[in-house]
Each structure stands twice: as C-alpha cells, then as structure tokens.
Amino acid sequence: MPELPEVETVIAGLKPQITGAKLVSVSNSGKNLRYPLPNFSILLQQHIQSVERRAKYLLFHFENGQTLIWHLGMTGQFHVLAQHQAKTKHEHVTLAFTDGNTLRYRDTRRFGYAGLCRTNDLDQHPWFAKLGVEPLLDDFSDDYLQNILKTRKTSIKQAIMDNHVVVGVGNIYASESLFRAGINPTQVANSLKPKQYALLVQHIKTVLAEAIEAGGSTISDFVKADGKPGYFAHSFQVYGRDKQPCLVCKKPIEKIVLGGRASFFCPHCQPFK
DNA sequence: AAGGTTACCTGCCCGC
DNA sequence: TGCGGGCAGGTAACCT
Incomplete structure (x- = not known):
C-alpha cells in the first residue's frame, strides 16, 4: 500500500488518538506477518510517548526507552477502534x-x-543501518544523488527506488517524479547530466510533499487511520495511465517493466539525454 | 559490489 | 459461471 506520503498520512491520523495511551494487552490472529511478531511484554503498562516516521516505517516510542517499529508492507492498515468493535477480516x-x-x-497480504x-x-x-537519506531533508541534494549513483548502471528509476540511495520513493512516485523532471526512466543512473540530478531531486521532494499535503493516494486498499481515502491519486500524471494521452503533449503514455515493476512514462516528454 | 531473480501472501481482474 | 494466469503500493535473501 504505502509509499512515504501514505505512511506520513497514517501517522498524522494515529498521533492524536494514541499519543499518551497506556498499553495493557496485545493479541494476535496466530498468523505470522512477514517475520514472526516480537514479544510485546516489555511494552505492557507503558505509555506511548510519540509516533514518528523513518523511511516507510512507523516508530512508536514508549516511555521505557523501547520503540515498536512497524512496516506496512503492501497492504497494511492501522485503525483505532473502541474495544468492543468486532474484528474484521485480515486483522x-x-x-x-x-x-x-x-x-x-x-x-x-501479510507483507508487513x-x-x-x-x-x-x-x-x-x-532495518535502518543501511538506509539512504530521507528525501525531504536537505541531505538529499543533487550533489548527494550524483555522487551516490556514480557507479550505478541500473536504470534511474530502479536507482531512486533503492532504499540504500534514498528512502520512501516507491513505484508510483518514482514514475511521477521522473515525468515531472522530464527524465526517461530507462536512462542509466550514472549517466544523467548535472542539471538532471538537480531537477530529479527537486521533483522527488515536491511530488512527495504534495502527496502528503493531499493526504496520500487512493489506490485500491489504501485507507488512512481515520478510514477515509487519500486524494493524491487524482493528481497522477503517468502512473496507471498506459495508452492514455500525456497531459502535456497528448501523445500516449507508455508502460514498460523495469526491475520487475510497472513503469509509466511519456516518450516525448521524457526523451533520452 | 552491483544487478538480476525469487519469495513472501491474498485478492482482483481479465481472457478464455 | 468458472478457472487459470497475471498483477498489485515493498523488501530482502539469494545467486551470479
């Protein structure tokens, strides 16, 4: 489900509802997530001090100096409900x-x-030691990107989706930011012109910031913590628009596969350079 | 070291 | 209507 803006949106929804809450019990369905669940007992009778995001992870900080780390995988959702509310499927x-x-x-899908x-x-x-920089911080600059991609020969799209380069840029926002920057997604990562690295950094920042502002994207099962869908999907310019006219030049958007992931671009607006 | 492939899991949509 | 195949927002363990 979530790229960085979706995680940010979920956290914004959770914060007012659970900050300061004291944990009394934890139960589970018996099915494992991607990895076995941790032993929650060290968190019992502890208050949640704060909730924050790192990369696409949610961090729940408890008063005893422990942090509960949670990744939503593809289809993870959090909801705050009264105790008596019935369990739903896949909870x-x-x-x-x-x-x-x-x-x-x-x-x-239990990828979380x-x-x-x-x-x-x-x-x-x-999970954190080898992560790249946060895209919305000043650490993520054109110099940084150009330098870290110096030896990279994969496509630029695969490179910006690599967590070791920059975190939080998933499949949707990778396509969207490359379109805005006018860069062909198949271009070799270390072959961009200095100006292109600068443009790409700039557009990754703005597309993520706009999506956070809009409350994330609505795609099949993305639901915010308040149960309401996000709105950024209305703003997609290339993602999911295979064969539809480019919003700038009217030529058809193309879909290709890069690193096993669907990639959308306009061949006219995103030429090789 | 970088890059390609595969796996994890369920549901949905499409074509036959 | 039913069935099989392909695909979906992510990550990392493998291999070469």
Missing part, C-alpha cells in the same frame, strides 16, 4: 489501551512486519 494484531481504545493492524528496539539503538538496527 492480525490488536493493541489494547487503558482508555478503552484499541489499535488494530490489518494486512491482507514489526519489531522492537531500544530507542537509542535505532540507527544500528538492521
């Missing part, structure tokens, strides 16, 4: 709080996963 984990609320984790880590050690956690 795999329930965290119950003293205020009568529960945080439910639903995940059809959760883990525990001391808050102070998060940087060393295997």
Whole structure:
C-alpha cells in the first residue's frame, strides 16, 4: 500500500488518538506477518510517548526507552477502534489501551512486519543501518544523488527506488517524479547530466510533499487511520495511465517493466539525454 | 559490489 | 459461471 506520503498520512491520523495511551494487552490472529511478531511484554503498562516516521516505517516510542517499529508492507492498515468493535477480516494484531481504545493492524497480504528496539539503538538496527537519506531533508541534494549513483548502471528509476540511495520513493512516485523532471526512466543512473540530478531531486521532494499535503493516494486498499481515502491519486500524471494521452503533449503514455515493476512514462516528454 | 531473480501472501481482474 | 494466469503500493535473501 504505502509509499512515504501514505505512511506520513497514517501517522498524522494515529498521533492524536494514541499519543499518551497506556498499553495493557496485545493479541494476535496466530498468523505470522512477514517475520514472526516480537514479544510485546516489555511494552505492557507503558505509555506511548510519540509516533514518528523513518523511511516507510512507523516508530512508536514508549516511555521505557523501547520503540515498536512497524512496516506496512503492501497492504497494511492501522485503525483505532473502541474495544468492543468486532474484528474484521485480515486483522492480525490488536493493541489494547487503558482508555478503552484499541489499535488494530490489518494486512491482507501479510507483507508487513514489526519489531522492537531500544530507542537509542535505532540507527544500528538492521532495518535502518543501511538506509539512504530521507528525501525531504536537505541531505538529499543533487550533489548527494550524483555522487551516490556514480557507479550505478541500473536504470534511474530502479536507482531512486533503492532504499540504500534514498528512502520512501516507491513505484508510483518514482514514475511521477521522473515525468515531472522530464527524465526517461530507462536512462542509466550514472549517466544523467548535472542539471538532471538537480531537477530529479527537486521533483522527488515536491511530488512527495504534495502527496502528503493531499493526504496520500487512493489506490485500491489504501485507507488512512481515520478510514477515509487519500486524494493524491487524482493528481497522477503517468502512473496507471498506459495508452492514455500525456497531459502535456497528448501523445500516449507508455508502460514498460523495469526491475520487475510497472513503469509509466511519456516518450516525448521524457526523451533520452 | 552491483544487478538480476525469487519469495513472501491474498485478492482482483481479465481472457478464455 | 468458472478457472487459470497475471498483477498489485515493498523488501530482502539469494545467486551470479
């Protein structure tokens, strides 16, 4: 389901509902997610101090210095519901709080996963240690991108979707930002002109920021924590628009496969350079 | 080291 | 109507 803007949107929805809540019990469906669930007992009777995002992970910081790390995979959703609300299909984990609320984790495909880590050690956690920079921070600059891609010969689209380069850019926003930057997705990653790296960085930042502003995208099963869909899908210019006219030049959008992922672009507006 | 392939899992949509 | 194949927002373990 989620790329960075969707995770950001989920967190914005969860924050006011669970910040300060005290955890009393955790139950699960018995089915594993991508990895076995962590032992939640160290978090019992602890208050949630804050919730934040790192890459596409949600971080729930508890008062005892432990952080619950959660990735939504493709189809993960969080909902805050009253304790008495019935379980729905594919609901795999329930965290119950003293205020009568529960945080439910639903995940059809079970590609999501959760883990525990001391808050102070998060940087060393295997899920974080090798991650690239956050796209919305100043660390993600044209110099940074050009430099880290110096030896990369994959396509530029695969390169910007690589977490070791920059985090949070998934399949949709990769296509969208390359279109806005006028860069062909198949262009070899280390072959861009300096100006193109700058344009790409700029457009990755703006497309992600716009999507966060819009509350994420609506695609099949993406639902925010409040149960309402996001709106950014209305703004897709190339994603999912195979054979439809380019919104700029009217020529048909093409669909190709790069690294096994569907990729959309306008051959006229995104020429080789 | 970088790059390609495969796997994880369920549901939906399409063509026959 | 039913069935099989292909595909879906992500990540990482394998191999070469």
